[in-house]
Amino acid sequence: MKRFEYLRANTPQQAANYANPKDAFFIAGGTNLLDLMKLEIETPTQLVDVNRLELEQIEDTAEGGLRIGTLVSNSDLAAHPSVIAHYPVLSRAILAGATGQLRNKATTGGNFLQRTRCYYFYQTDSPCNKREPGSGCPAINGENRTLAILGTSDACIAQHPSDMAVAMRLLDATIETVKTDGSIRQIPLKDFYCLPKDTPHIETVLESGELITHVVLPAATKGMHTYDKVRDRASYAFALVSCAAIIDTDDNGDLATVRLAFGGIGTQPWRNEEVEQLLTDTKGDDDTIKQAADLLLKDAKGNGQNDFKIPLTRRLLKQVIQRALAGKGA
Template sequence: MKRFEYVRANELKPACVAASSEGASFIGGGTNLIDLMKFEIETPIKLVDITQLELKQIESTPEGGLRIGALVTNSDLAAHSKVINNYPVLSRAILAGASGQLRNKATTGGNFLQRTRCFYFYQPDSVCNKREPGSGCPAIGGENRGLAILGTSEHCIAQHPSDMAVAMRLLDATLQTQKADGSTRSIGIKDFYQLPGDTPHIETVLEQGEMITHVVLPPPIKGMHTYDKIRDRASYAFALVSAAAVIDVDDEGTLSSVRLAFGGIGSQPWRNEVVEASLEGSKGSVPDIVKAANILLADAQGQGQNDFKIALTRRLLKQIIERAVNAEDA
């Protein structure tokens, strides 16, 4: 690990100012950043410790939603009564990720900023466009079993690793941020992540020194909340394919409301509203599911080892829709 300057911030604006210089990074839980520093994949020259900031509250909003401080730990968020009762898909997604020890340290804000677990990204002796723009992507034609099939480019096929962010994408979360000059902005999660294109090293729209301060959830969504995660082993593994869903079925057995977001298959938490619209108003029959899967996977591109994700995603979608329909019949 390379030497770095350490700064402990006690106020929000000074923290952003301290992190606005090139090569500076915020540190909260540090569950991903410290690993990257050990491998010298990330080499910040300054760490700004934000753990003393007043960003650890979960509050109801006037609109009936929730406002979550960026420093709320994953464990506390998953265990909060209003999350369990009103946003169970979020609680389940968080509990599906990492170990209890990591969830006790990892923060809500930091979870959005996890870096990919691509094999080549974690190998300092390998080229990688995320680490060294323009150096190449050996995952294309190489070891790519866990990597993305949607939202990729000829420069990068890395997958987004977060479980929590998949549920947040489903729930239309808004990220509130502050910059070094004191200005703030609200960023819908739909607009927060950037596709790799020819700049895969630029993953979000955050500017240098801009900090996520809160995450705002809209009012709860009616329906069956589920989170399914398919992985190589039963615990502490990243998703091969995962799906967050909120589905409501009316008295006639019609899918009246459908929301779906996927993990493991995209370069970012993946949601396609056209897929949802194709299922709403249907009975969730096999032809309905096939049509929706065809829309979802129209642009999917496997790279050999990860081709199986296309078929696996189809099966998971079928399982989710049939579960919702059968639950209504029970």
């Protein structure tokens, strides 16, 4: 690990000012960042500790939603009574994501910013466009079993790793930040992540020194909340394919509300509102589900080892819809 300067911030504005240099990083739980520093994938010259900031609250909003501080631990967020009662899909996604020890340290804001688990990103003697822009992407013709099939480019096929962010995307979360000039920005999560295109090292729209302070959820959506995660082992592996869903039916048994967000298959948490619209107000029959899967996966591209994710996603989508129609929870 390379030498760095350690600073503690007492206010969000001070933290943003401390972290203005491009090679400065915020640290809270550090569950991903410290690993990256040990491998010298990340080599900050400054670490700005934000743990003293008063950002550990979960508050009700006037609109009937929740405002979550960036320092709320994953464990506390998953166990919060309002989350369990009104946003159970979020609680389930977090609990599926990591061990209790990691959830106790990992923070809400940090979870959004964790880096991909692509083999080549962590293999520092290998080219990787995320680590070294322009060096190449050996994953395209190499070990790519766990990598993305949607949102990819010729420069990168790395998958987004977060379970929590998939549920947050489903719930239409908004990220609040403070910038170095003191201004507050609100970023809908759907606009937060960048597709890799030819700049896969740019992963979010955050500016230098911009600090996530809160995540705001709108009022809860009625329906069955589920989080299904297909993985290589039952105990805390990253998703091959996951699906966060809120589905409700009307008195006639038709699909009245359909929300779907997917993990493991995209370079960011993946949601396609056209798929949801296609399924809404239907009986959810096999033909309609097939049309929805075709639409969801029309731009999907496997690279050999990860080809199986395409039929696996189809089966998971069908399972989620049929279970909702049968009235069975997760």
